Amino acid sequence: MIFMEDLDYCTSAKGMFGKHMLDAGFGQFRTIVKYVCWKRGKFFAEVDARGTSQECPECGGLVKKDLSVRVHSCPNCGYTTDRDVAAGQNIRNRGIKLISTVGQTGMETACAVDLPGTDASQSRQVAKSRKGKTRKSSK
Numbered sequence: 001m002i003f004m005e006d007l008d009y010c011t012s013a014k015g016m017f018g019k020h021m022l023d024a025g026f027g028q029f030r031t032i033v034k035y036v037c038w039k040r041g042k043f044f045a046e047v048d049a050r051g052t053s054q055e056c057p058e059c060g061g062l063v064k065k066d067l068s069v070r071v072h073s074c075p076n077c078g079y080t081t082d083r084d085v086a087a088g089q090n091i092r093n094r095g096i097k098l099i100s101t102v103g104q105t106g107m108e109t110a111c112a113v114d115l116p117g118t119d120a121s122q123s124r125q126v127a128k129s130r131k132g133k134t135r136k137s138s139k
């Protein structure tokens, strides 16, 4: 399963990250990840991204830091890791919490309806068996 933050990249592009957010194509990347998950039958969900960089993934405590602080070091439980790793762990924790909540598991199929060309690839995927064709044995 894959969880991604539900950031509105159009809003971010107007804000502090400016045009870099659009140049890097984050929104497009998310669409591709969503599609690949759907195609491979993997679970995909977006989680609330607010405060993921300010929260301790180990104890849940609030650890305030601005963008220049690259290391997460929790004064409550002592957990120390890279800032981005901590944010990723928070997204994972929230995702697992989300799917363990009754009534939220239906989100899995939500991406199937709004992706262009998914009908065609679905029928192709069913018809085509890749068993034994993709790799030859390395003897």
Ligand SMILES: [Zn+2]
Pocket (backbone or CB within 6 Å): 056, 057, 058, 059, 060, 061, 074, 075, 076, 077, 078, 079
């Ligand atoms: Zn902590």
